[in-house]
Amino acid sequence: MKNIESLNKHTLGIIGLGLIGGSIAKSLRYKGFTSKIIGVEASEKHAAEALEAKLVDEITNINECVSRATIICIAIPVQATLTIAAEILNLISADKVVFDVGSTKSSLCSLIEVHQKGNQFVATHPMWGTEFSGPSAALHNAFEGRACVICNKEQVSVDALEIIENLYSVLGMHLLYMNAIEHDVHAAYVSHISHITSFALANTVLEKEKEENTIFELAAGGFESTVRLAKSNPAMWAPIFMQNRENVLDVLNEHIAQLKKFKACLEKENMDYLWELMEKANEIKRILK
Amino acid sequence: MKNIESLNKHTLGIIGLGLIGGSIAKSLRYKGFTSKIIGVEASEKHAAEALEAKLVDEITNINECVSRATIICIAIPVQATLTIAAEILNLISADKVVFDVGSTKSSLCSLIEVHQKGNQFVATHPMWGTEFSGPSAALHNAFEGRACVICNKEQVSVDALEIIENLYSVLGMHLLYMNAIEHDVHAAYVSHISHITSFALANTVLEKEKEENTIFELAAGGFESTVRLAKSNPAMWAPIFMQNRENVLDVLNEHIAQLKKFKACLEKENMDYLWELMEKANEIKRILK
Numbered sequence: 279m280k281n282i283e284s285l286n287k288h289t290l291g292i293i294g295l296g297l298i299g300g301s302i303a304k305s306l307r308y309k310g311f312t313s314k315i316i317g318v319e320a321s322e323k324h325a326a327e328a329l330e331a332k333l334v335d336e337i338t339n340i341n342e343c344v345s346r347a348t349i350i351c352i353a354i355p356v357q358a359t360l361t362i363a364a365e366i367l368n369l370i371s372a373d374k375v376v377f378d379v380g381s382t383k384s385s386l387c388s389l390i391e392v393h394q395k396g397n398q399f400v401a402t403h404p405m406w407g408t409e410f411s412g413p414s415a416a417l418h419n420a421f422e423g424r425a426c427v428i429c430n431k432e433q434v435s436v437d438a439l440e441i442i443e444n445l446y447s448v449l450g451m452h453l454l455y456m457n458a459i460e461h462d463v464h465a466a467y468v469s470h471i472s473h474i475t476s477f478a479l480a481n482t483v484l485e486k487e488k489e490e491n492t493i494f495e496l497a498a499g500g501f502e503s504t505v506r507l508a509k510s511n512p513a514m515w516a517p518i519f520m521q522n523r524e525n526v527l528d529v530l531n532e533h534i535a536q537l538k539k540f541k542a543c544l545e546k547e548n549m550d551y552l553w554e555l556m557e558k559a560n561e562i563k564r565i566l567k
Numbered sequence: 568m569k570n571i572e573s574l575n576k577h578t579l580g581i582i583g584l585g586l587i588g589g590s591i592a593k594s595l596r597y598k599g600f601t602s603k604i605i606g607v608e609a610s611e612k613h614a615a616e617a618l619e620a621k622l623v624d625e626i627t628n629i630n631e632c633v634s635r636a637t638i639i640c641i642a643i644p645v646q647a648t649l650t651i652a653a654e655i656l657n658l659i660s661a662d663k664v665v666f667d668v669g670s671t672k673s674s675l676c677s678l679i680e681v682h683q684k685g686n687q688f689v690a691t692h693p694m695w696g697t698e699f700s701g702p703s704a705a706l707h708n709a710f711e712g713r714a715c716v717i718c719n720k721e722q723v724s725v726d727a728l729e730i731i732e733n734l735y736s737v738l739g740m741h742l743l744y745m746n747a748i749e750h751d752v753h754a755a756y757v758s759h760i761s762h763i764t765s766f767a768l769a770n771t772v773l774e775k776e777k778e779e780n781t782i783f784e785l786a787a788g789g790f791e792s793t794v795r796l797a798k799s800n801p802a803m804w805a806p807i808f809m810q811n812r813e814n815v816l817d818v819l820n821e822h823i824a825q826l827k828k829f830k831a832c833l834e835k836e837n838m839d840y841l842w843e844l845m846e847k848a849n850e851i852k853r854i855l856k
Contacts, residue, residue, distance in 0.1 A: 405785055425784045454784055467776040468785045472793040475764055478825040480848035485825070486818055487756040490854050495714045495743060496694050496757045500796045502855055504761040507789045509852050512845035516838060523833045529775055530830050534823060536767040536774070541819050544812045549805060556801035559769035563798050565779050566786055 288312055288441075291347025293340065293362060295319040295328040296514070297408065298379050299353030300416030302449075303333040308418040311448050318343045319413075328413040344369045349441060352378040357517035360389055367395045375438040377402050377445075381465055382521040383429045387458035390433060397435040400442040401458060403427040403465070404451060409509035422450035429458040466525035471533060473507045473515055474526065480508035577601055577730075580636025582629065582651060584608040584617040585803070586697065587668050588642030589705030591738075592622040597707040598737050607632045608702075617702040633658045638730060641667040646806035649678055656684045664727040666691050666734075670754055671810040672718045676747035679722060686724040689731040690747065692716040692754070693740060698798035711739035718747040755814035760822060762796045762804055763815065769797035 290312045292299045303315050317334035319325040325337045344350060344366055352359050352366070359380050366376055367390070377400040378386065390396040404426040408415060426446045431439055446453060456464070483501070487493050493501070519526050543552035579601045581588045592604050606623035608614040614626045633639060633655055641648050641655070648669050655665055656679070666689040667675065679685040693715040697704060715735045720728055735742060745753070772790070776782050782790070808815050832841035 407789070427785070464776065464778070464781050464785055467772050468782055468790045471771065472768065472789040474826070474829050475768055476789070476793055477845050477848040478822060478829055479761065479764055480851040481825045481828075481844065482760065482818060482822040483756050484847070484850060486821055487753065489753070492753050493757055493854050496716075496753055497855055500696070500761040500765070501757040503792045503795055504765055505851055505855065506792055508848040509855075510845075510849075512842045512849070515845060516842045519829075519833060519841065520836065520838060523836070527830065527833050529771060530826065530833070532775055533767060533771040534826055534830070536770045537763070537819065537823055537826070539770075540763050540767055540808075541816065541823070544808060544816050544819070547809065547812070549809060552808065553801050553805045555770065556766050556799075556804060558773070559766040559797040560799075560801070561773060562769040562794055565782050566791055566794065566798075 288348040289314045289316065289346055291316045291318070291343040291350040292334065293318045293343065293350065293352045293366075294354035295324055295333060295413045296353060296511075297411050297413075297415045298404070298406075299351065300328060300331075300333050300413035301406075301418075301420035302351055302353065302379070303328070304331075304416045304418045305420050305449050306445070307333070309448050311445075312349075316343050316347055324413050331413060331416070333413055333416060340365065341369065344374075348374055349445070350374065350376045352376065352380075355514050355517045356380040356382045356386070356521050360385060363399065364389060364393065367393045367399060370395060370398060372398070374398060375400065375441050377442050379404055381469065381518045383427075383458035383461045383465075385521055387430045387433070391430070396433060398438050400431075400434050400438055401429040402442065402446070403429070403461065404446065404449070405469075409506050411511040411514065419450075421446075424451055425454050426451040427454045427456055427461055429456055429461050431455055462522050463525050466522055466529050470518060470522060470526050471529045473510060474519070474530060475533065476505055476507035477510075477515075480505050577637040578603045578605065578635055580605045580607070580632040580639040581623065582607045582632065582639065582641045582655075583643035584613055584622060584702045585642060585800075586700050586702075586704045587693070587695075588640065589617060589620075589622050589702035590695075590707075590709035591640055591642065591668070592617070593620075593705045593707045594709050594738055595734070596622070600734075600737050601638075605632050605636055613702050620702060620705070622702055622705060629654065630658065633663075637663055638734070639663065639665045641665065641669075644803050644806045645669040645671045645675070645810050649674060652688065653678060653682065656682045656688060659684060659687060661687070663687060664689065664730050666731050668693055670758065670807045672716075672747035672750045672754075674810055676719045676722070680719070685722060687727050689720075689723050689727060690718040691731065691735070692718070692750065693735070693738070694758075698795050700800040700803065708739075710735075713740055714743050715740040716743045716745055716750055718745055718750050720744055751811050752814050755811055755818050759807060759811060759815050760818045762799060763808065763819060764822065765794055765796035766799075766804075769794050 315334045390399045604623045679688045
């Protein structure tokens with residue numbers, strides 16, 4: 279209770295009112311958590327939608343947002359985050375806290391580490407998302423029950439860390455701590471590769487299956503869930519893949535090798551090995567119920 | 568109503584009480600559709616579960632099932648279906664109808680086509696399934712609102728076709744008609760390839776990510792939906808892939824080629840082409856809302 283009361287004094291600034299920034303605004307407002315939310319949004323359409331939906335109380339520019347907000351959230355594509363994070367750290371006074379919510383962490387943490395006000399920046403990755411984008415896709419209970427990763431917490435001041443830990447507790451998230459390099463390896467395995475396979479699967483089927491009505495009618499056969507992520511926004515995902523390219527390439531090579539094993543089984547009509555590969559894949563049941 | 572009344576006189580025999588056979592039993596019973604359901608099931612465990620859950624009224628052997636049932640459903644793996652279909656056609660009298668529910672149709676239809684009682688056999692593919700298996704996974708509303716494909720209907724007698732069309736209407740399915748060869752091509756694109764990519768993705772991540780707790784904690788990042796099908800039963804899927812191997816190989820080759828395009832983008836840091844590939848994949852939104 280103490281924590282929520284103290285956070286209620288804060289004015290929240292959110293840079294980027296897409297799915298994640300919008301959902302943070304909506305969820306924190308829903309929890310009755312902050313007195314005022316100021317947004318910064320480059321797209322006029324998204325800015326208007328965010329105001330209309332009362333996600334934010336007002337839209338302003340970065341300078342004004344940074345001067346008035348006490349907690350600043352950066353929720354824009356990861357490449358742009360690098361530039362904006364440095365710009366904001368240069369501007370802020372000592373009583374403010376900045377955090378980001380991006381899906382890659384190594385480059386950002388390297389930048390923060392050498393900035394003189396880097397201990398006011400918390401690098402986080404709340405593990406939630408959908409295939410939809412923009413403020414109209416924002417949900418008020420988006421993060422509930424999910425994990426949030428905080429990277430390189432030893433770089434952050436005790437006060438700044440506590441404020442952001444409290445914010446995520448209020449969102450109903452449980453916290454995991456990792457170093458940024460380790461985070462990016464794991465994110466490549468359990469998130470980034472799924473997006474690549476899904477984009478590639480959509481292109482495969484769009485290439486091969488010219489009868490679109492048939493796709494639609496028959497999609498119940500598993501296609502819909504494996505291809506869901508192919509609806510994701512390139513503006514968000516292209517920079518993630520590029521920034522985490524070494525890890526993504528490593529796991530993508532492994533994935534192509536695994537697909538080639540299935541291919542070899544079919545070419546050689548090797549039923550035993552095919553069965554073995556599938557039984558091995560079934561082990562995922564042990565981990566994901 | 569006429570149709571349901573006439574079907575109520577039928578005794579239904581189901582060969583194979585797994586997810587699909589069990590769900591057909593459960594759904595038809597739920598709809599108050601048939602007076603008696605007789606099951607045949609090789610697994611003692613599944614047979615006991617099906618009796619316990621009242622999916623069937625009794626368990627018997629194939630000969631007795633075929634002599635007493637008026638409609639016989641074959642719901643076993645597609646390779647075994649070939650043998651059992653021929654066996655049942657050899658046994659049945661002229662007043663009976665047989666149908667199957669398998670995910671491949673060409674080999675089966677070739678077999679039926681040359682059988683003297685082949686016009687009593689309806690080759691169908693109800694487009695529904697989950698990653699779970701066995702009679703305990705059966706649902707009473709499994710097929711509602713989904714499509715069911717009927718193949719090579721010109722091979723079937725008018726009466727037999729009408730009975731099975733009615734049965735699927737009662738299950739709430741809408742019917743599509745295709746020839747078997749065309750069906751197997753489409754099924755490879757919109758169902759079989761999704762299962763292969765999902766199995767291969769599970770093996771990729773199990774190979775690379777040794778920290779299982781991390782997979783579990785971070786899986787919200789899209790992994791869970793793309794890997795869901797990797798929980799599917801090899802006993803069902805290995806014969807499907809093998810029976811439809813030429814079509815599956817064709818689409819698998821295309822899929823590997825599509826993944827290699829993503830790989831090339833990352834290797835060459837070609838952001839423009841990466842973006843283009845993802846925008847193209849986004850077109851799937853046009854087809855799947």
